[in-house]
Amino acid sequence: MARKFNFSAGPAMLPTAVIERAQQEMLDWNDSGMSVMEMSHRGKEYMSIAAKAEKDLREVMAIPDNYKVLFLQGGASSQFAMIPLNLMGDKTSADYINTGMWSKKAIAEAKRYITVNIAADTSEGGFTSVPTQAELKLNSDAAYVHYTPNETIGGVEFDYIPETNGVPLIADMSSTILSRPIDVSKFGMIYAGAQKNIGPAGLTIVIIRDDLLGTASASCPTMFNYSTHAENDSMYNTPATYSWYMAGLVFEWIKEQGGLEGMAEVNKRKADKLYAAIDATDFYGSPVAINGRSWMNVPFTLADAGLDAEFLKGAAERGLVTLKGHRSVGGMRASIYNAMPEEGVDALVAFMQEFASKQG
Amino acid sequence: MARKFNFSAGPAMLPTAVIERAQQEMLDWNDSGMSVMEMSHRGKEYMSIAAKAEKDLREVMAIPDNYKVLFLQGGASSQFAMIPLNLMGDKTSADYINTGMWSKKAIAEAKRYITVNIAADTSEGGFTSVPTQAELKLNSDAAYVHYTPNETIGGVEFDYIPETNGVPLIADMSSTILSRPIDVSKFGMIYAGAQKNIGPAGLTIVIIRDDLLGTASASCPTMFNYSTHAENDSMYNTPATYSWYMAGLVFEWIKEQGGLEGMAEVNKRKADKLYAAIDATDFYGSPVAINGRSWMNVPFTLADAGLDAEFLKGAAERGLVTLKGHRSVGGMRASIYNAMPEEGVDALVAFMQEFASKQG
Numbered sequence: 001m002a003r004k005f006n007f008s009a010g011p012a013m014l015p016t017a018v019i020e021r022a023q024q025e026m027l028d029w030n031d032s033g034m035s036v037m038e039m040s041h042r043g044k045e046y047m048s049i050a051a052k053a054e055k056d057l058r059e060v061m062a063i064p065d066n067y068k069v070l071f072l073q074g075g076a077s078s079q080f081a082m083i084p085l086n087l088m089g090d091k092t093s094a095d096y097i098n099t100g101m102w103s104k105k106a107i108a109e110a111k112r113y114i115t116v117n118i119a120a121d122t123s124e125g126g127f128t129s130v131p132t133q134a135e136l137k138l139n140s141d142a143a144y145v146h147y148t149p150n151e152t153i154g155g156v157e158f159d160y161i162p163e164t165n166g167v168p169l170i171a172d173m174s175s176t177i178l179s180r181p182i183d184v185s186k187f188g189m190i191y192a193g194a195q196k197n198i199g200p201a202g203l204t205i206v207i208i209r210d211d212l213l214g215t216a217s218a219s220c221p222t223m224f225n226y227s228t229h230a231e232n233d234s235m236y237n238t239p240a241t242y243s244w245y246m247a248g249l250v251f252e253w254i255k256e257q258g259g260l261e262g263m264a265e266v267n268k269r270k271a272d273k274l275y276a277a278i279d280a281t282d283f284y285g286s287p288v289a290i291n292g293r294s295w296m297n298v299p300f301t302l303a304d305a306g307l308d309a310e311f312l313k314g315a316a317e318r319g320l321v322t323l324k325g326h327r328s329v330g331g332m333r334a335s336i337y338n339a340m341p342e343e344g345v346d347a348l349v350a351f352m353q354e355f356a357s358k359q360g
Numbered sequence: 361m362a363r364k365f366n367f368s369a370g371p372a373m374l375p376t377a378v379i380e381r382a383q384q385e386m387l388d389w390n391d392s393g394m395s396v397m398e399m400s401h402r403g404k405e406y407m408s409i410a411a412k413a414e415k416d417l418r419e420v421m422a423i424p425d426n427y428k429v430l431f432l433q434g435g436a437s438s439q440f441a442m443i444p445l446n447l448m449g450d451k452t453s454a455d456y457i458n459t460g461m462w463s464k465k466a467i468a469e470a471k472r473y474i475t476v477n478i479a480a481d482t483s484e485g486g487f488t489s490v491p492t493q494a495e496l497k498l499n500s501d502a503a504y505v506h507y508t509p510n511e512t513i514g515g516v517e518f519d520y521i522p523e524t525n526g527v528p529l530i531a532d533m534s535s536t537i538l539s540r541p542i543d544v545s546k547f548g549m550i551y552a553g554a555q556k557n558i559g560p561a562g563l564t565i566v567i568i569r570d571d572l573l574g575t576a577s578a579s580c581p582t583m584f585n586y587s588t589h590a591e592n593d594s595m596y597n598t599p600a601t602y603s604w605y606m607a608g609l610v611f612e613w614i615k616e617q618g619g620l621e622g623m624a625e626v627n628k629r630k631a632d633k634l635y636a637a638i639d640a641t642d643f644y645g646s647p648v649a650i651n652g653r654s655w656m657n658v659p660f661t662l663a664d665a666g667l668d669a670e671f672l673k674g675a676a677e678r679g680l681v682t683l684k685g686h687r688s689v690g691g692m693r694a695s696i697y698n699a700m701p702e703e704g705v706d707a708l709v710a711f712m713q714e715f716a717s718k719q720g
Binding site for chain 2: 034
């Protein structure tokens with residue numbers, strides 16, 4: 001069957017060219033006589049794959065030399081504990097900005113280890129907007145400031161990088177990393193689960209400034225200590241070798257698309273088209289404030305929720321799948337990460353227009 | 361190039377039939393129009409893959425119903441902290457049997473959280489034997505007894521299951537799981553990194569008895585708490601979906617080979633052939649006591665270590681690769697996990713005989 005346009009929030013589509021290459025290399029990588037999955041992580045073949053992936057990510061994101069790039073396991077959910085355990089140092093509190101479900105999870109876990117100050121909270125509005133810089137109540141004595149630049153479930157994305165006046169800024173970029181250029185130097189640490197814009201699930205990328213290493217609490221498990229991984233090039237133990245390899249193929253693909261400038265151009269166009277289709281008729285609605293609309297996760301509702309099932313059925317018949325909104329939000333959600341082709345968004349927009357004119 | 365016989369200790373060979381099937385399904389799993397890597401872990405397609413894998417593993421290992429099977433991230437190295445954090449309960453100490461490098465690592469991490477009693481220690485003999493049951497100094501008040509049934513680096517394997525008189529027995533089976541039938545009911549918990557006998561790196565299987573859940577310490581990170589994963593069918597967060605799928609293909613393959621009885625028959629024959637070749641001449645030597653010799657990891661030395669490089673070169677020319685011993689042991693190590701075909705062992709034995717007669 002033809003490949004579908006899969007609007008899943010993650011794991012999500014990967015570039016077809018990347019999967020085809022992985023398929024081709026599956027049984028025999030580069031005349032090595034083995035699959036990448038079968039390679040010792042200490043062997044020269046795999047070491048070259050791992051090093052190339054890091055080099056390409058550094059190039060694509062223009063990561064400064066005073067940042068380590070770690071390829072870890074455990075997902076963003078493990079980071080929620082690792083962040084306070086590693087970064088609290090001799091401080092007693094940290095600032096968290098609460099803009100949705102993932103912020104909330106990060107906060108709940110952090111509270112088990114450190115006093116959490118909520119610097120801003122958009123829950124009253126149902127997590128449909130981002131706080132302004134002026135609204136952030138930041139503490140100069142905080143160990144760090146944590147926020148979620150893009151909330152995957154709410155589809156809310158910051159349109160600015162918070163200014164923290166020297167306090168390290170920590171960002172869960174799981175669903176926005178690599179979608180456009182960012183200035184890494186403004187962050188103390190960036191982390192991201194791979195399964196949206198990077199590669200297969202089971203890999204978590206951490207980009208951390210050197211001065212934030214070496215301050216883990218005494219009770220921090222060795223495997224939760226960033227220094228453990230930084231000092232061993234993410235090979236203290238066996239890493240998720242195949243996911244790391246696939247991530248490397250994605251980084252190469254991004255370079256071929258013109259890097260993050262190229263991705264940003266297409267991503268903006270895709271998002272603009274989809275929001276335009278939502279805004280064009282009262283048949284559809286977006287719950288999110290205009291300046292907080294995500295490029296990556298686009299929730300939208302039908303004015304008549306009684307038509308949701310029929311909408312999903314008609315979409316699926318056209319190969320447009322995984323459009324059902326998160327159970328906590330309802331309606332629809334179209335996740336349009338880097339690997340979603342523009343034709344996929346065009347097909348969705350065409351279906352939305354057709355459905356609205358038939359039912360409206 | 362032809363596929364090689366790869367004697368890596370892990371990541372290691374996978375069955376060729378499994379990789380071929382993964383290759384064939386890579387772009388479009390079962391007419392879903394997507395790769396397994398791209399599937400939402402909450403979707404019906406992936407849920408069926410995950411459930412089938414667990415069902416097959418339960419069948420293959422005859423896992424009793426009062427055990428949970430967890431598909432986690434983080435490797436055995438994460439388990440080293442998770443075990444005391446989850447299982448110490450109101451006890452203050454645990455017993456550890458020290459038979460090699462991996463036991464030592466488990467002990468070092470456990471000591472950070474609990475008093476460790478060393479029930480036996482074979483380090484004086486250079487980790488080349490297993491202690492007898494009578495030599496184990498077990499404490500009836502220990503929270504648990506931890507041991508490593510097969511030491512991947514030393515190639516030392518227990519030829520019995522320790523009797524612990526009701527104290528939960530915890531086993532790091534990373535390099536021996538699925539190599540033969542075992543009586544799961546004798547264990548409180550079994551864990552194993554996937555990258556030897558299960559599938560690609562990045563997945564860790566935990567088989568835990570129900571009564572050992574729910575006793576994690578207050579400071580245990582949510583992602584390190586077995587209950588978190590047991591209560592959510594290993595989908596509290598996004599699991600390593602592709603590795604889980606690959607593991608499922610391996611479990612199916614094991615069933616096709618006659619289950620663990622079938623694997624044991626071939627594995628014993630492979631090990632017997634290799635040890636016979638080592639013992640047949642003084643040109644080669646095995647450092648390991650006869651009753652402690654591993655079926656899976658076979659270290660051996662050349663009487664003249666000056667010939668090591670030539671041996672490795674000649675082997676590589678015949679497609680026999682990754683035979684160099686661990687840096688801590690030296691010599692050679694042939695890891696002959698389930699996926700190493702008998703022909704691979706035959707080829708190695710033939711080369712060993714040829715090399716010895718030419719050089720000896």
